[in-house]
Amino acid sequence: MKKLLLLVALACVACAFFVFQEQEFMRFWKHWLVVSVPMEKADALIVLGGEPLARPMEAARLYKAGVAPRVFVTGRGDFGMNRRILLEGGVPPDRITVESRAITTQSNASLLKPMLEAAKVRSALIVTSPFHTRRALATFRKVMPDIHFGVTDASIGWWGKPEGRGDVNRFAAVEFLKTAEYWLLYGVSPVLVEGRGSEALRNP
Numbered sequence: 001m002k003k004l005l006l007l008v009a010l011a012c013v014a015c016a017f018f019v020f021q022e023q024e025f026m027r028f029w030k031h032w033l034v035v036s037v038p039m040e041k042a043d044a045l046i047v048l049g050g051e052p053l054a055r056p057m058e059a060a061r062l063y064k065a066g067v068a069p070r071v072f073v074t075g076r077g078d079f080g081m082n083r084r085i086l087l088e089g090g091v092p093p094d095r096i097t098v099e100s101r102a103i104t105t106q107s108n109a110s111l112l113k114p115m116l117e118a119a120k121v122r123s124a125l126i127v128t129s130p131f132h133t134r135r136a137l138a139t140f141r142k143v144m145p146d147i148h149f150g151v152t153d154a155s156i157g158w159w160g161k162p163e164g165r166g167d168v169n170r171f172a173a174v175e176f177l178k179t180a181e182y183w184l185l186y187g188v189s190p191v192l193v194e195g196r197g198s199e200a201l202r203n204p
Helices: 002-020 022-033 054-064 079-088 105-118 130-143 162-186
Strands: 044-048 071-074 096-099 123-128 148-153
Touching: 022 130, 022 162, 044 054, 044 105, 044 130, 054 071, 054 079, 054 123, 071 079, 071 105, 079 096, 096 105, 105 130, 105 162, 123 130, 130 148, 130 162
Parallel strands: 044 071, 044 123, 071 096, 123 148
Antiparallel strands: none
16 A cells, blocks of 8 residues: 555656646656666667667667677567668668567566577667666566666657657656556566666666
8 A cells, every 4th residue: 555655646746747847857757767777798689669760770779889699679569660670770680589469568578588588598688768768677677587687768859859848758757657557567666776787777
């Protein structure tokens, strides 16, 4: 009950900031939702579905930089577009593995689990939108505790413009509710352990 009350209170505070103070709300969600666990080297990159532009472009850049030798794409709605952007970005087709059934972050992780295990992946860097980084990392760590996960964010240019601020704030407001949902339904705590593995957790 205390956990539920805490989450409801947090959601109310987030909504209040979103409705009444747009700039303050952006600072608020960037502090609480955005985390960064970079990795110089990993066995794989993971592109989460939901935003088929910045995420695959950043993954292609990381692949070409030599961060990881292969890319896993997950998500039913936009896996095809994500794969196409990866190919256009210089990732060879035999370096891309697609999971095409997931519709949530939880199913992203659970459906990728046997694929990552079969590929003997021991470390992976998740590429997702800034507001999604905390929940994505927490979910993958919960589902696959034996794999070391990092996370990095990718933003579309529109979100950085004044006219795009409202869009990204709306996504962030919904993310607070999803974070509460995952904590209550799946036991995915948003409290991440600092210094887990070889990289330290930090707010960018």
